[in-house]
Amino acid sequence: KAGVTQTPRYLIKTRGQQVTLSCSPISGHRSVSWYQQTPGQGLQFLFEYFSETQRNKGNFPGRFSGRQFSNSRSEMNVSTLELGDSALYLCASSFLEGGNTIYFGEGSWLTVV
Amino acid sequence: GENVEQHPSTLSVQEGDSAVIKCTYSDSASNYFPWYKQELGKGPQLIIDIRSNVGEKKDQRIAVTLNKTAKHFSLHITETQPEDSAVYFCAASPPYNNAGNMLTFGGGTRLMVKP
Numbered sequence: 735k736a737g738v739t740q741t742p743r744y745l746i747k748t749r750g751q752q753v754t755l756s757c758s759p760i761s762g763h764r765s766v767s768w769y770q771q772t773p774g775q776g777l778q779f780l781f782e783y784f785s786e787t788q789r790n791k792g793n794f795p796g797r798f799s800g801r802q803f804s805n806s807r808s809e810m811n812v813s814t815l816e817l818g819d820s821a822l823y824l825c826a827s828s829f830l831e832g833g834n835t836i837y838f839g840e841g842s843w844l845t846v847v
Numbered sequence: 848g849e850n851v852e853q854h855p856s857t858l859s860v861q862e863g864d865s866a867v868i869k870c871t872y873s874d875s876a877s878n879y880f881p882w883y884k885q886e887l888g889k890g891p892q893l894i895i896d897i898r899s900n901v902g903e904k905k906d907q908r909i910a911v912t913l914n915k916t917a918k919h920f921s922l923h924i925t926e927t928q929p930e931d932s933a934v935y936f937c938a939a940s941p942p943y944n945n946a947g948n949m950l951t952f953g954g955g956t957r958l959m960v961k962p
Contacts, residue, residue, distance in 0.1 A: 738890075765948050767948050767949070767950075769950075776952055776953075776954050776955060777891075777936060777938075777950075777952040777955075778952075779949050779950060779951070782948055782949060790949045792949075824890055824891070826948070828948050834948065835881070835893065835896060836881065836893070836948050836950065837893060838883070838890040838891045838892070838893075839890050840889055840890040841889075841890045
């Protein structure tokens with residue numbers, strides 16, 4: 735069974751640009767969540783989607799957004815990139831809602847220059 | 848919101864020794880506590896988890912204990928091996944209605960196992 739797949743794995747963007755990251759959850763998993771990992775702030779929750787609806791959102795500015803498609807695949811978008819947005823963005827999926835086992839992908843490394 | 852603290856931030860042990868990593872959480876309503884191992888350049892890998900209706904769980908060389916009264920949980924790795932070297936994260940999940948899968952992570956522990 736394939737794990738959580740994230741694309742692209744590495745990307746470099748310029749300040750002010752926008753970026754879209756993609757995530758395919760484990761087959762059959764309907765919940766997809768996103769996390770940001772930085773050396774300074776650690777692992778922080780961005781948002782979570784279930785059945786195409788955003789259920790939770792972390793404490794991030796509105797420049798960070800996401801969506802989920804009917805096949806459970808998800809994308810997150812960051813607009814007007816800032817240097818501080820450089821991070822590893824991790825997607826995670828789980829089978830059902832509410833406290834079930836969560837599996838992470840390998841992440842997308844974003845560098846903003 | 849939930850706050851998870853993890854100690855120590857770095858831990859160096861000799862191969863074959865045991866390693867213990869401790870976490871405390873603030874929200875007494877949290878009911879799910881996973882542990883992840885993250886190797887360099889990779890995403891976090893779930894190694895063991897425990898729910899609040901269980902006090903201890905073991906999987907081969909790895910065990911987790913939970914003390915709900917004191918609001919702390921610990922990861923125990925016995926007979927450590929060099930391949931156990933990685934960063935370990937604890938996390939807690941709140942059980943609020945419709946909370947979904949929102950994990951609050953500890954700051955991580957860099958475990959180094961010396962051959």
